[in-house]
Amino acid sequence: MNTIDAYLAELKSYFSESNMDVYLELEEDLLEEIQNSMAEGETEEEAVRKLSSPAEIASDFFADRRFETAQSAVGDLVPEDDVAEVFKEARRKRLTRSVQKGILISKKALIMILLALDVFLVTYIGQELYFEGNLARIPLIMCLFSLVILVNVNQLRRKLTQRRRFFVMSLCGLLGAVFLIEGLVNHHLFYQGISHFQEITADGTENLSFSLDSDAVIEITTSEVGPNEAFRVLFDGNFKKQDIQAIAKNNGQKQMNLRVDKKSLFNLFTRTKESEIILLIPKGTKLNEFNLDLLKGDLRLLHMAVKTLSLDLVEGDVFSKGIQADDVRLTSQKGDVVIEGSQLNGRLKNREGKTILTDLAGDLAITGDHGHTIIKEFISSESDVRTVDGKITMEDSQVAKLTTFSESGQNVVARTTGELNLASARGKIVSESNQGKLSTKNDSGVTIVIDTEGMPGEVVSESGFIKWIHDTGHPAQFSVSSQGGDIRNELTNLAGASGPLVSIHSVSGDVRVIEKVN
Structure with missing residues (x-):
């Protein structure tokens, strides 16, 4: 019988069958304490010698039991000082055991986390070696350092002596440091793919589609080529081996559908590096679909005809010229969008960047949440432009029906013809030298109208300030009212029976109607 077994056998002899559950709890705690001592390099005899004797432990237990009996028994004659001392000692031991159990549970939880992490890292390393032929250095370094922590925390009894444990930890730590320094010096910590150039060609020029979904940094350019040439796509940059194989599979296809460098657990x-994709489109060819879903990159789309154009870009700029799209869905998170000389129908949304549209035709729903939307020389039958706290500027355009709205930004429409409906919650509305019919509604912001053409208008405000500046060369009929604000109308005598009706009403804001002075 070894030292531990003899110790536990003696301790067990002090307990009856009715108290055997208490003995088993004590046995578990004592074995844990012995294992910790042995993991720190002590022998079995030394670890057992540090413990209180079996008789003392049993005596403490029965002292606790007597204390509990003394508390509940009527007429117990145990002195009060002895009872208090026994209580304090019992509470101290219970607290010590609770702390030890908490440490044990924390260690086990940490070991489980480290084991799960190592399984993931080893799988990651194996996948990258198999598919890419590359040694994933960051997962390898993390795996080595986690092994150092795991060996230190998981102090296995008898299986790993202190000297061997120190050797394993030192070896793993040294290897981790070596791979870390090597990766930093050679810039190989992150896998950067393979430098590669590839060209794929479509089979014919009818029913062509191109789709790209990528989380890499990619610059995309479209260019028009001769009508007798084939539709081609050129790839130049750094790509993973799996992506290169996927690109090659699209060669000769009419519908090219690509996923390049998509982020995943095993691609963290x-x-x-930044790559470039160039699409060479034969003149006169109209694509069925052109879809881009990109995390970061710049787009330069030139002279392209497409039925459905879908662009979703998180970060980067878009420049387009000579685009014809029956249905466009463009979304940009951070970046500028510039479109010139194009014909588009659909939706444009730019959350934070600047949107500049010039010489465009089509019906569009345009949203610029926080940036500046500039529209010039725009021809449309019906369009809607909105912003949250950005600015909308439309000039020199013809829109049969235009609707603009801003939460707290600015709406500026100048030299534009059509039915103009300008609205804002708290922002500023400016209408200058427009023709057609004007309708504005502003809850609490400022509304300024500069009328040089004699257009009919209806201006409504809750509490915002209204100013109408009128060219007296054009007669008009003014109907001005404000329930709670101040009214100053300099043109009360200007009204002519043949002039257009201008209705200005505010609930509580001030109203000014003044003559435009050149």
Whole structure:
């Protein structure tokens, strides 16, 4: 019988069958304490010698039991000082055991986390070696350092002596440091893919589609080529081996559908360099679909005809010229969008960047949440432009029916013809030298109308300030009212029976109607 077994056998002899559950709890705690001592390099005899004797432990237990009996028994004659001392000692031991159990549970939880992490890291390393032929350095370094922590925390009894444990930890730590320094010096910590150039060609020029979904940094350009040439796509940059194989599979296809460098759990430490994709489109060819879903990159789309154009860009700029799209869906998170000389129908949304549209035709719903939307020389039958706290500027355009709205930004429409409906909650509305019919509604912001053409208008406000500046060369009929604000109308005598009706009403804001002075 070894030292531990003899110790536990003696302790067990002090307990009856009715108290055997208490003995088993004590046995578990004592074994844990012995294992910790042995993991720190002590022998079995030394670890057992540090413990209180079996008789003392049993005596403490029965002292606790007597204390509980003394508390509940009527007429117990145990002195009060002895009872208090026994209570304090019992509470101290219970607290010590609770702390030890908490440490044990925390260690076990940490071991489970480290084991799960190592399984993931080893799987990651294996996948990258198999599919890419690359040693994933960051997962390898993390795996080595986690092994150092795991060996230190998981102090296995008898299976790993202190000297061997120190050797394993030192070896793993040294290897981790070596791979870390090597990766930093050679810039190989992150996998950067393979430098590669590839060209794929479509089979014919009818029913062509191109779709790209990527989280890499990619610059995309479209260019028009001769009508007798084939539709081609050129790839130049750094790509993963799997992506290169996927690109090659699209060669000769009419519908090219590509996923390049998409982020996943087993792609967390890949940082490919910026790549370039060039689409060579034969003149007169109209694509069925052109879809881009990009995390970061710049787009330069020139002279392209497409039925459905879908662009979703998180970060980067878009420049387009000579685009014809029956249905466009463009979304940009951070970046500028510039479109010139194009014909588009659909939706444009730019959350934070600047949107500049010039010489465009089509019906569009345009949203610029926080940036500046500039529209010039725009021809449309019906369009809607909105912003949250940005600015809308439309000039020199013809829109049969235009609707603009801003929460707290600015709406500025100048030299535009059509039915103009300008609205704002708290922002500023400016209408200058427009023709057609004007309708504005502003809850609490400022509304300024500069009328040089004699257009009919209806201006409504809750509490905002209204100013109408009128060219007296054009007669008009003014109907001005404000329930709670101040009214100053300099043109009360200007009204002519043949002039257009201008209705200005505010609930509580001030109103000014003044003559425009050149």
